[in-house]
Every structure is written in structure tokens, then in C-alpha cells.
Amino acid sequence: MPALPLSTPPSSSRLARNIHSLVLETYQKLPSKCKPQLPHQWTVLSSIILRLPSSSASPDSEKDILECASLATGTRALPANLLPQAQGVVLHDCHAEILAVRGWNRFLLGECRRLVETGSSRILEHVSDEANRGLGRKVRIKENIELWLFTSAAPCGDASMDLQVRLSTTGGEAWTSQPDTAPGEPLRGHAHYSHLGYVRLKPGRSDSLPSNSRCCSDKLCVRQLLGSLLAVTEVVIGKGTDGQGYLRGIVTPNSEYIDEGWQRAFYARVDDMAKDATIEDKENDGGYNFRPVSFEVCDELPAPLVRPSPEGNTGGQIKPAPVSAVFIPNCYPAAITETLVNGVKQGHKRFGGTGASCLSKLSIWGEALDIARLLDDEEGHKQLQEGGYDSKSLPRLEGRIQAKDIMKKSLKNWGT
Numbered sequence: 001m002p003a004l005p006l007s008t009p010p011s012s013s014r015l016a017r018n019i020h021s022l023v024l025e026t027y028q029k030l031p032s033k034c035k036p037q038l039p040h041q042w043t044v045l046s047s048i049i050l051r052l053p054s055s056s057a058s059p060d061s062e063k064d065i066l067e068c069a070s071l072a073t074g075t076r077a078l079p080a081n082l083l084p085q086a087q088g089v090v091l092h093d094c095h096a097e098i099l100a101v102r103g104w105n106r107f108l109l110g111e112c113r114r115l116v117e118t119g120s121s122r123i124l125e126h127v128s129d130e131a132n133r134g135l136g137r138k139v140r141i142k143e144n145i146e147l148w149l150f151t152s153a154a155p156c157g158d159a160s161m162d163l164q165v166r167l168s169t170t171g172g173e174a175w176t177s178q179p180d181t182a183p184g185e186p187l188r189g190h191a192h193y194s195h196l197g198y199v200r201l202k203p204g205r206s207d208s209l210p211s212n213s214r215c216c217s218d219k220l221c222v223r224q225l226l227g228s229l230l231a232v233t234e235v236v237i238g239k240g241t242d243g244q245g246y247l248r249g250i251v252t253p254n255s256e257y258i259d260e261g262w263q264r265a266f267y268a269r270v271d272d273m274a275k276d277a278t279i280e281d282k283e284n285d286g287g288y289n290f291r292p293v294s295f296e297v298c299d300e301l302p303a304p305l306v307r308p309s310p311e312g313n314t315g316g317q318i319k320p321a322p323v324s325a326v327f328i329p330n331c332y333p334a335a336i337t338e339t340l341v342n343g344v345k346q347g348h349k350r351f352g353g354t355g356a357s358c359l360s361k362l363s364i365w366g367e368a369l370d371i372a373r374l375l376d377d378e379e380g381h382k383q384l385q386e387g388g389y390d391s392k393s394l395p396r397l398e399g400r401i402q403a404k405d406i407m408k409k410s411l412k413n414w415g416t
């Protein structure tokens with residue numbers, strides 16, 4: 001069984017400080033239309049940061065080489081009753097952490113293109129036909145690449161429950177009320193504080209329309225066995241031989257980290273069945289193993305990237321910003337910056353069929369199809385084409401499907 005992550009995070013390591021500075025520096029490059037309007041809006045900021053091995057030629061081999069793969073902001077999710085209209089164009093879940101992970105996937109597909117067109121990539125390498133038995137994925141993530149998630153707020157759901165209790169102004173009622181959901185189904189939002197360790201649905205606020213999206217704590221928790229790739233990306237890109245496609249850790253400001261909640265959400269509530277799982281993947285040498293994330297804390301962030309305190313927001317005048325930002329600064333062949341409103345690019349009607357973000361299901365699938373063709377990966381191309389933009393049950397995803405199933409069972413109330 002994998003070792004328990006550190007029970008108390010170190011007081012802001014050099015790595016955490018460097019990640020914090022790089023994320024802030026990258027955020028500052030965004031145009032102001034992507035950002036919350038001060039002083040009445042705030043948002044959550046997340047980013048996937050790559051830690052690359054320092055080159056032997058580097059004069060200071062101790063120095064971390066960090067690169068921002070993706071950065072995103074956002075706190076909204078599409079209500080469940082509107083899902084049938086999304087059609088792969090409208091993003092279901094615009095929480096920052098989820099967009100950052102999708103952004104990392106979009107970045108990786110760009111790296112495939114770079115590898116084919118320029119002959120080299122710092123992130124990806126070709127897999128020999130011998131290694132993939134002539135059938136599997138043609139590229140994989142290189143060794144020694146670490147993925148870190150930075151997030152300005154505790155992921156919604158279980159990891160943030162202890163913080164919600166601390167910030168709660170509603171008294172004991174929410175502690176004692178019984179959930180009205182069926183056993184085995186996720187709880188809704190942040191209600192029922194006394195129930196810890198449970199899968200929950202967005203949004204946190206009880207006055208918003210319910211969604212079908214699990215909370216970020218749950219989605220990220222599952223990725224400890226599943227890895228960081230989306231299903232469609234994983235059809236064409238291998239995670240690598242030694243878990244380089246998994247998140248290594250999460251960095252968050254000190255005030256957002258409550259050890260008990262984070263440890264429970266990411267480790268204690270996960271069943272041994274998942275922690276001990278070893279799932280082979282015939283065509284992906286890495287397979288699937290539970291790799292617990294570690295936690296690091298960093299300094300606080302400036303407004304509008306801080307959660308408003310109950311005292312500072314007594315009249316509820318500081319609200320979550322309606323816009324989301326997506327930034328993939330090193331995407332090949334060109335950086336991508338988008339401002340999203342209601343899950344589509346700003347200026348487009350939500351269900352007008354246009355304005356799909358580069359992170360929408362349709363766009364990522366289209367890019368993966370293109371990449372499969374560029375890589376001469378006929379089998380991958382065929383599977384993607386047959387499966388369509390929402391397909392999750394393709395032959396190349398057999399191991400992944402098993403891994404996801406184990407995680408869902410392990411979390412007990414994932415639901416249907």
C-alpha cells in the first residue's frame with residue numbers, strides 16, 4: 001500500500017514558493033477582461049505546473065525548472081437540467097481545478113504536434129513499435145517530469161468541509177440535519193456538515209441550481225488512481241513508465257489547508273481496495289497504481305484570489321466572478337487565452353452551437369483525432385472516430401475503465 005502522505009505539510013518549501021511565484025506571475029499576464037472585477041468579485045485560481053529535470057549543462061543543477069502548462073480560474077458548473085443541450089460544446093464544469101487539468105491535456109496534445117513537426121519535445125517522446133507491440137500509443141510522457149497542481153482555494157467538497165465549518169455562520173442546524181439523498185448517491189453541495197468523507201455534487205451554495213458534477217475533491221481524488229489524462233487524450237498519449245502522468249502534489253495557501261480535511265478527502269476515505277490496486281495496461285507500460293498526492297502550503301494570494309471572510313463579506317457583496325479564464329501560455333504552435341462565460345467563449349450564446357472553448361469535449365476530441373492522424377496511429381484514430389467526443393469505453397481504455405470503477409466503489413457514494 002502506498003505510504004501515507006506527510007501528515008503535516010512543511011512550512012512552505014522552496015518548491016512551493018517557486019510554484020506560487022510562477023503562478024502569480026503567469027496570472028498577471030492575463031488581460032483584465034478575464035479577471036474578476038475588484039472589489040465586488042473573487043475567484044479560484046488553479047494551475048498545472050511541470051517540474052522538469054534540470055539539464056546537466058545547467059550551472060545550478062539544484063534549481064527547479066518549472067513550467068506553467070495551464071492556468072485557469074472559475075467557480076461555476078452547468079445545472080443538471082441543461083446538460084442535454086451542452087452537446088460537447090458547452091463545458092459542464094468550470095471550476096478552476098477542473099479547467100486546469102483539461103488545460104494540461106490540451107497542452108499535451110499541442111506537445112504531440114510539436115514532436116511531430118519539429119522532431120523534439122521536452123515533455124513527450126516516441127514509443128518504439130517494439131515497446132507498444134506495434135499496436136499501442138505512439139507517444140508517452142518522458143521520465144522525471146513531475147506534475148503539481150496549484151490551487152488558491154481548498155478543492156470544493158470533502159477537502160474543504162472543515163474550512164466551511166470554521167467559516168460557517170449558520171450555527172448547528174447544518175451539522176445535525178440528515179441528507180435527503182438515497183444511500184450510495186452523492187450529497188448535495190456543502191450541506192450536512194456532519195457527514196465527512198462523502199462524495200458531493202456542485203455547487204456548494206444551496207441557492208444555486210443543482211449540477212451533476214462531482215466536487216473537485218472527488219474528481220481529483222479519483223485521479224490518484226486514474227492519472228491526470230482525460231479519456232480522449234489517453235487514447236493517443238501514454239502516461240509513461242513510472243507514473244509521470246499522475247499528480248505529484250498540490251500547493252495551496254496556508255489559510256486554505258486544514259490537515260484533517262485534506263488527508264481525509266485524498267487518503268483516509270479511500271478504501272484499501274483502491275490503494276492496493278495494480279491494473280495492467282497492455283499497451284501502456286505504466287498501468288494504474290494509486291499514487292497519493294502530497295501537500296505543500298504557500299503564502300497567501302492577493303484579492304481577488306482570496307476567499308472572502310465572513311466578517312469581510314457580511315452583506316454578501318463580494319460574489320464569485322461569472323467569467324472563467326483559460327491560459328495555456330506554452331501551447332504549441334501558439335499560446336491560448338480564452339475568457340469563458342457560462343461554459344462558452346465570451347460573446348457567444350450559451351446554446352448557440354458556437355463559441356466552443358479549446359477545452360470543450362468536442363475541441364479536445366477533434367485535436368486528439370488530428371494528432372492520431374499526424375502520428376500515423378491508425379488504431380487510435382479508428383477508436384476515437386468510432387467512440388465520438390464523449391466516448392469512454394474504447395479498447396485502449398480498458399485498464400482506465402477498471403481503475404475508475406475501483407475508485408467509484410472505493411468512495412462509496414459516487415452514485416450513478
Ligand SMILES: [Zn+2]
Pocket residue numbers: 095096097155156215216217
Ligand atoms: Zn471545485
